[in-house]
Amino acid sequence: MTAKMAASIVEHGEDAFRKLFKFYKRRSSPPDFSEVINFSKPCSEKFLLYSKVFPCELNSSSLNEENVSKAGFIFISNPFLPGAQQFWVKQCLKIYPQKPNVCNLDMHMSSVETENIWEKSKDIIRRKGSVARQPKTLLEKLRWVTLGYHYDWNSKTYSSEKYTAFPEELHLLSHKVAAACGFSGFKAEAGILNYYKADSSLGIHVDESELDHTRPLLSFSFGQTAVFLLGGTKREDCPTAMFMQSGDLMVMSGASRLLYHAVPCIVPAPSGQALPPELALKLETEVQDDDIIQSVSDVDWEVCSCYLQTSRVNMTVRQVLASGQSFPSTQIAQTSEKSEEDTLKSKKRKNESGSACID
Template identity: 55%
Template sequence: MAKMAASVLDGGEDAFRKIFKFYKRRDPPPDLRNVTDFCSGAAGEKVVPVKLNPAAVRDEDAASVGLKPVRDWRAFSLQGYPGFIFISNPFLRGSQACWVRRCLKTYPQKPNVCNLDMHMSPSDTQDIWASSAEVLRLPPSGKRQTKTLLEKLRWVTLGFHYNWDTKTYSAHRFTPFPTDLHALSFRITAACGFPGFSSEAAILNYYRSDSSLGIHVDESELDHSWPLLSLSFGQSAIFLLGGPRKQDPPTAMFMHSGDVMVMSGPSRLLYHAVPRIVPAPLERAAVLEDFSSASSLLEPVPEEDWAVCSRYIQSSRVNVTVRQVLGPGQSFPETSPASVQRDDEGRTVGYHDGSGDGDRGKRKRSCSVSDSAETKET
């Protein structure tokens, strides 16, 4: 990293932008030797193994969401980034396929919101999976003229639906958060020292091989004391983790299929970006393809569904970030606290509309996932 940073940074200013452009460049492609790989230990001079709390999650609770026992997870911190935790694929063999299927088949369904809703009628986006599966199941035959809806999907929001225009969440844009994704998030965050996490919002990003995500910080959530959880499936990404200021030079790292990141404490509000999607290393691709393994307690993925998922994921990456938006007892401004409906465990299960829409705060985010031609990286 140090050598690359020195050469890229000539001219001094706006180090993050320059490094983003360096990794996004197509011709000639960038040298990836300075990208930290937690899995292989490459370029990892700042990587420090950490022990998580194995007692925080019972083995059967981990297995029920497709995770290995916590004592078997390989977790790392990164010098200079307190609160950042990287877990190298804690999933049981066979369980990633299940999560991939949920990201492609289940979560894009109504009442969840996706980019296609912005210019299509609800009836046309009613079943993105069904309309795409038929085509994706066919053997590839040259270049198809029209893309399936699944191939046009760029983001889905869950729970409190993020408003990309106002960069806010609000009380009246809420639908129940999927219980299975909450169970997964609750257990991972508990093992990382955050018991009681309430998954209230998620953004799923769907990247094609030429997609990128601009430099941003996730600060629209009203309570930043809870971690931001990030899960990745499919092709790999180069992830840039910067500093508290937009121009601070970032560290580049690979995020492979199954890898998990937790941004907490001082790392919760660091700038970050995804300049490039790269092919998954062979061994990671093989683990992902193992959809029938019996080690997972999750429902098996039917072969005909996996044919679609596998075809899609061969050229795509799905990232899921899960967020707690409100602190305990907190509500959106101008909305009475009594209107938040929580279950016995304190999870938000519903929201009565308050007097005003309560929009506040901002999520400084340049853009959602964009494809090569249309990317503005800041």
């Protein structure tokens, strides 16, 4: 069965998004990926047949008002300079899981146990190639990390109480990317980092917890390729499937900011070529001490590349509040007054759809 057929046969009570999600998520045998758009093969490919898609050079002259308003969902194929991806991968694996940031392991482990995730895992990950079947390291058990305003998965809210400083270098990157897409003054206030294994998926959801939806949501992907599904405002709308490869960026803005989306699967890497060659590239120029991007040492990169052989890391960066806005004071009362029944319902929903939580 092809993806098109799968989407068209919608059984009673099942929406088109769920149907396609299940089509790509199936684990029995690899699905047919021929309908998935590959933006890194520009122009010649079938994506030009989609009237919804138009290619555009990202430079100041392309940023006229017409283009900015026409482009809600912006896909930027790996814009990173050689060597820069290594820096961001190292931040995701070595730096951002550190306290005071919050991660899934904190939900059931003490802060002493979740200290130094990188240090406790690195040597085992480096040696793993030769030693099969070992217990998982903390780094391999990492599923998500939150930054800035720490997202509360149960209440689906951000609050001023759960805030720690947002990493400056990631704010600068996000601010630059947003500005290049026509959104000046973007403030990176919350980040959700997702860590995917070969069999992970991210359920169908809409990111609506941020209070200002006029600001874009930025997404950065590293490591293994994923299939990303972008749907409509209703679950019945048939989604578009696209590959997200290492270094690719997505900007969800305008009308696309509140669309359903999901990651049904990680694409099996072709044998003998687990990592894209550009990830092996080192920075080409000498770095100065005050440069944002620093080079990654060979030992650190060895750990990162072993980890990425079978994994994908995605960072989403969000502006939560409009400029000058603060959290409504009632939100705290509402959240704590939430009945047990509501909490149970929300947990159930989270389990059913995965709702932005990796399974």
